[in-house]
Amino acid sequence: GDSVTQMEGPVTLSEEAFLTINCTYTATGYPSLFWYVQYPGEGLQLLLKATKADDKGSNKGFEATYRKETTSFHLEKGSVQVSDSAVYFCALSFRGRGGATNKLIFGTGTLLAVQP
Amino acid sequence: DTGVSQDPRHKITKRGQNVTFRCDPISEHNRLYWYRQTLGQGPEFLTYFQNEAQLEKSRLLSDRFSAERPKGSFSTLEIQRTEQGDSAMYLCASSFNPGAGNTIYFGEGSWLTVV
Numbered sequence: 001g002d003s004v005t006q007m008e009g010p011v012t013l014s015e016e017a018f019l020t021i022n023c024t025y026t027a028t029g030y031p032s033l034f035w036y037v038q039y040p041g042e043g044l045q046l047l048l049k050a051t052k053a054d055d056k057g058s059n060k061g062f063e064a065t066y067r068k069e070t071t072s073f074h075l076e077k078g079s080v081q082v083s084d085s086a087v088y089f090c091a092l093s094f095r096g097r098g099g100a101t102n103k104l105i106f107g108t109g110t111l112l113a114v115q116p
Numbered sequence: 117d118t119g120v121s122q123d124p125r126h127k128i129t130k131r132g133q134n135v136t137f138r139c140d141p142i143s144e145h146n147r148l149y150w151y152r153q154t155l156g157q158g159p160e161f162l163t164y165f166q167n168e169a170q171l172e173k174s175r176l177l178s179d180r181f182s183a184e185r186p187k188g189s190f191s192t193l194e195i196q197r198t199e200q201g202d203s204a205m206y207l208c209a210s211s212f213n214p215g216a217g218n219t220i221y222f223g224e225g226s227w228l229t230v231v
Contacts, residue, residue: 004158036222043120043207043224044159089158093220103149103172104220106158 002027006090006107013114019077021110023064023090026071031092033057033066033073034104038087047075047088080114087111118142120223122208128229129198136194137226141210148191149220150183151207152176159207165191166213198230 007022025031035047035057048057053068062077073090090107121140129135141148146167151159162181163173167188177183180198185191195202205225 041224044209044222046219046221049219091158103161103164104151104159105161108156108158 002031002092002094002105004090004092004105004107006088006110009087009109009111011110011112013080013112015082015114015116016079017114019075019080019084019112021075021088021090021112023073023075023107024071025073025090025092027092027094029094030068031094033064034091034093035062035064035073035075036089036091036106038089038109040086044089080112082114082116085112085114120208120210120221122206122223122226124226125224126227126229128231131200131230132197134194134196135198135228136192137206137208137228139191139193139208139210139223141190141208142212142221145210145212145221146188147211147213147220148185149209149211150191150193151209151222153205153207153225154203162193162206195228198228200230203228203230 003026005024032051034049036044037047038044048059050057050066056065064073064075087109089109091104093104123138149164150162153159163183165185180196183193205227207225209220209222211220
């Protein structure tokens, strides 16, 4: 079945370090890919998305490129801040009826801890 | 726009009791989703509605679980005869179909602890 695999955390970095969180997927067909972020005590927030191969999603300095050949959607940021500390979830979905995004399938999440 | 609202935010109940969670989606969002998240795991899909129609249910949604969206606006998720394994965060989300990007917006979740 369709699934998402993320690198296990926690990932601990110093402020201004480079961040990569790996995400690979298994899917029949061509899903849309997403990164969601969950700050402590809060709900999930969409960070970025890509809907087709070679698309690059970006937001708040974070980027991820949809790589069909490697079935990957790795999250990167050039210089992390303490405020980026959160759990990051990679997810996929397919378009359902009427073209809308159907259910999301999530990875297990990666905890990022950024130290000053 | 106040976002997706869930109530209660926290619920502690004794095993065997029934609990009900309410979700108010973003106004005019016609799709509403329920997910369950346990500690250290990603959210797992439970069910979703398009307006008042329940279009899909996960096998995770046992007979003790029932979800409704009677008027196509707010939704309730009821768990009957709760078990300790039901302890989790229950997330509600909504989206607009059709809409640009069809982004799914999540609420802050309802924590359930069964003792």
